[in-house]
Amino acid sequence: HNKAASAVFCRRFLSEDFHVALIQEPWISKGKISGLSMTGVKIVSAQVENARTCIVVSNKVDSIPVLEFCCRDLATVRLMVAGTGRALLVASSYLPYDDVESTPSRELAALVDHVGRSGSELVVG
Numbered sequence: 001h002n003k004a005a006s007a008v009f010c011r012r013f014l015s016e017d018f019h020v021a022l023i024q025e026p027w028i029s030k031g032k033i034s035g036l037s038m039t040g041v042k043i044v045s046a047q048v049e050n051a052r053t054c055i056v057v058s059n060k061v062d063s064i065p066v067l068e069f070c071c072r073d074l075a076t077v078r079l080m081v082a083g084t085g086r087a088l089l090v091a092s093s094y095l096p097y098d099d100v101e102s103t104p105s106r107e108l109a110a111l112v113d114h115v116g117r118s119g120s121e122l123v124v125g
């Protein structure tokens with residue numbers, strides 16, 4: 001089902017001209033994110049085995065991965081808002097519904113703290 005879901009996602013992302021997608025539990029094959037091979041996009045995730053989250057960003061968007069806030073359960077990218085010169089941080093966070101003790105993660109808490117200190121804007125999904 002992961003292959004089919006990934007294929008449907010790719011087709012819709014490109015045909016409906018999406019610019020950003022936050023993905024939790026992407027299809028993993030041999031420890032790597034798979035099934036998201038599309039022309040004109042970049043995949044932002046931590047460079048670890050079995051990442052549980054990633055962000056797909058269209059090359060039409062000015063974006064920079066924020067590696068300081070990328071880990072197995074968190075992917076973060078800085079998007080430049082066209083015409084404003086302002087940056088927006090976008091994060092995809094894996095939040096396990098069955099583990100109340102670990103939610104939110106230390107990494108997500110650190111990102112929120114960073115945003116509070118820097119005055120940046122943040123979207124988390």
